[in-house]
Amino acid sequence: MSIITGQQLARYFEQYASIEVTFNKQVITATGLVTRNVYLKIQDRQVPCVVFSSSMAAAKVVAGVKSPIFAALKQTGNRLTLRWCFKRPEKVEPITFFVTCHTTGFTPYSVQDPDVQMITLEYAQRPPDDLIQILGTLLEANCNSKRRKEERIVITPESMKKFGLESRDALLFVDGTARRCVLRDVSFGGAKVLAPGLAESDLEKQVSLKIAKGEQAMEMTLPGVIKRIEEVGGRKDIVAVSIQYSADPPMTYKLLINSFLTSMRKVCREPEKPPAPGDAITKPAEPAAPPPPAAADGAPGEKGPGPRDG
Helix, strand or coil, rough: CCCCCHHHHHHHHHHHHCCCCCCCCHHHHHHEEEEHHHHECCCCCCEEEEECCCCCCCCEEEEEEEHHHHHHHHCCCCEEEEEECCCCCCCCCEEEEEEEEEEEEECCCCCCCCCEEEEEECCCCCCCHHHHHHHHHHHHHHHHHHCCEEEEEEECHHHHHHHCCCCCCCEECCCEEEEEEEEEECCCEEEEEECCCCCHHHCCCEEEECCCCCCCCCCEEEEEEEEEEEECCCEEEEEEEEECCCCCCCCHHHHHHHHHHHHHHHHHHCCCCCCCCCCCEECCCCCCCCCCCCCCCCCCCCCCCCCCCC
């Protein structure tokens, strides 16, 4: 995780404390949750569980709860701890921490196995800063993906370094054919690439943009629609292609864009430290028709189908 101030943590907790994040496959990947190392601790028992959702104040987990577990909970006054485990890219070892909770409800989760329960947990106190940062960063990225959707980031050596991209090279799939292209700029809502062999007749075609894996960034495929095709310096062999994403981008992508925009905002607030020559800048996106409403299941603030990724 990047360095974060106590003021930012307080802001995250104030703004997002009660908003649930559903831990589907996409969110698990984005947060680095190590699912096999998450469990409930009840007295001296370790009960494996699957996190269904969590806010900064409560959580829902799915676990097998047999009679001895209920008896142990009764002895503790329904108090237990939830062990979290996350693998962070900047750390060699996973980070782990416990959150003290008490149970507020049990709901049967599986018809085939009545012992499997959805357990509602309420945190006994403010959770550790690590959890506030992980959830807060995720929720902020999801919020900014709508509020700052049209802000474009020009791809330069400086912005590539911040994104963790190995190069500007990408692949654009049109009519099932992969075309090599070069990233020119990106935003929450779309991208512009330089690509060969496209013409006005390709407008409104469904495409997929695959961004190569980098040091920090995972390989991502982003479906979209071609909205604009422009000549580049009078050349006939290459055109600038504006793509509008047709689905909610992956959380890993949102986090990358949000991290960059946030860092740029900090630079703008420090006039005594102007950006060095060549630094990437953001600028308003070109006008484009708004995409159809779509959201990935389990996106922060929305209740998805559960931990199995709907």
